[in-house]
Amino acid sequence: MPNSSGKGSRSATPTSPRAPGERAPRRGAGAWAALAPNPGNLRVYQAVVLALVFLVWYVLTSPTLLPPFYFDDPYKAAFFFGEPHKVMSRVWNWFVSGEIYRHLWVTLIETLLAFAIGTVFGVAIGIWLALSPAASAIFDPYIKGLNAMPRVILAPIFFVWFGLGIASKVALGVTLVFFIVFFNVYQGVREVSPVVLANARMLGATPRQLLRYVYLPSAMSWVFASLHNSVGLAFVGAVVGEYLGSAEGVGYLIHQAEGVFDINTVFAGILLLTAFALILDWLVGRIEKRLMVWQPRSGETERI
Numbered sequence: 506m507p508n509s510s511g512k513g514s515r516s517a518t519p520t521s522p523r524a525p526g527e528r529a530p531r532r533g534a535g536a537w538a539a540l541a542p543n544p545g546n547l548r549v550y551q552a553v554v555l556a557l558v559f560l561v562w563y564v565l566t567s568p569t570l571l572p573p574f575y576f577d578d579p580y581k582a583a584f585f586f587g588e589p590h591k592v593m594s595r596v597w598n599w600f601v602s603g604e605i606y607r608h609l610w611v612t613l614i615e616t617l618l619a620f621a622i623g624t625v626f627g628v629a630i631g632i633w634l635a636l637s638p639a640a641s642a643i644f645d646p647y648i649k650g651l652n653a654m655p656r657v658i659l660a661p662i663f664f665v666w667f668g669l670g671i672a673s674k675v676a677l678g679v680t681l682v683f684f685i686v687f688f689n690v691y692q693g694v695r696e697v698s699p700v701v702l703a704n705a706r707m708l709g710a711t712p713r714q715l716l717r718y719v720y721l722p723s724a725m726s727w728v729f730a731s732l733h734n735s736v737g738l739a740f741v742g743a744v745v746g747e748y749l750g751s752a753e754g755v756g757y758l759i760h761q762a763e764g765v766f767d768i769n770t771v772f773a774g775i776l777l778l779t780a781f782a783l784i785l786d787w788l789v790g791r792i793e794k795r796l797m798v799w800q801p802r803s804g805e806t807e808r809i
Contacts, residue, residue: 562589587768595773605777611754613781615671615743619678620735620785626679627686628728632720635694648687656680656742660749669750678742682735686728693727694720729793736785740778 564570566588568579599605634641634648659680663673697719705719747756755774762770 559589562586584766584768587772591769592772592776595769596777599773599777605755605758608753608755608758609777609781611671612740612743612747612756612778615674615678615746615754616736616739616785618671618675619742620682620739622675623679623682623739624686624728624732624735627683627731628690628724630683631687631690632694632716632724635691636716636720648684652684652688657745660746663746664750669752674743674746674751674754677746678739681738681742685731685735685738689727689731690724693724697723729789732789732793733786736789737782740782740785744778 566583566586568583596605634644656677660673660677663676667673667676701719702715705715710718743754744756744759747754748760751757755778759771759774762768762774
């Protein structure tokens with residue numbers, strides 16, 4: 506609206522009125538998007554950072570490029586921290602010789618089974634307790650107690666119960682994955698809008714229809730948020746189990762290399778596990794994008 510005095514008047518920018526129920530764009534979202542790197546250059550920046558990390562690693566551990574400024578012996582840095590070219594050479598030899606495939610397959614099977622079983626149980630029990638206030642109140646102290654307990658200490662018990670095979674590693678991984686998925690699903694179901702529930706019930710929705718069309722869609726975003734963390738924890742369960750007692754798997758290779766102070770093989774196993782954990786996390790993200798197409802994308806307004 507122009508200034509009544511006529512001085513310093515400034516034409517108002519026309520804005521279209523928002524529809525009822527339409528949310529206003531978040532303040533600062535545009536500025537944050539402007540500061541973010543271009544998606545086309547993002548991978549380049551990430552590759553540069555990775556290359557710099559390996560370059561610094563190589564320079565600091567090379568016995569000839571720098572004088573020893575922390576260790577008295579120039580070879581001690583390489584002994585404690587490994588050398589990147591030898592680490593990558595070890596990974597290359599593993600794949601060329603085919604030695605790694607059997608161990609990697611065992612670790613991946615343990616991870617996927619722990620991930621799948623822990624997710625299924627977490628979703629099912631999370632929905633059940635979220636929809637059953639009485640059962641939730643009864644089991645609440647026990648679930649909190651089990652979640653507070655360090656699950657790694659269960660590994661010796663699982664070895665006694667299930668042996669040193671795959672089953673004990675899967676059981677350990679399930680205990681790590683379950684609670685993350687459970688608490689996210691429980692929170693997602695509990696946060697369903699009462700207005701949406703009331704409208705659905707007024708339209709005659711049955712409990713099964715409420716579960717399918719209201720509760721599950723509400724919990725899905727929470728489920729996928731938990732799955733990104735669960736992938737890494739499933740790997741942790743599998744590798745820790747292999748490290749404590751096994752005859753195969755990448756964790757077994759790391760444990761064997763540690764026993765003979767082969768730090769390059771230890772780092773090679775760590776890098777290999779990290780790479781495959783990132784691949785699984787990327788697959789979860791791709792599945793999430795396909796299943797969550799109903800969600801508004803960033804920059805778009807949401808309508809209730």
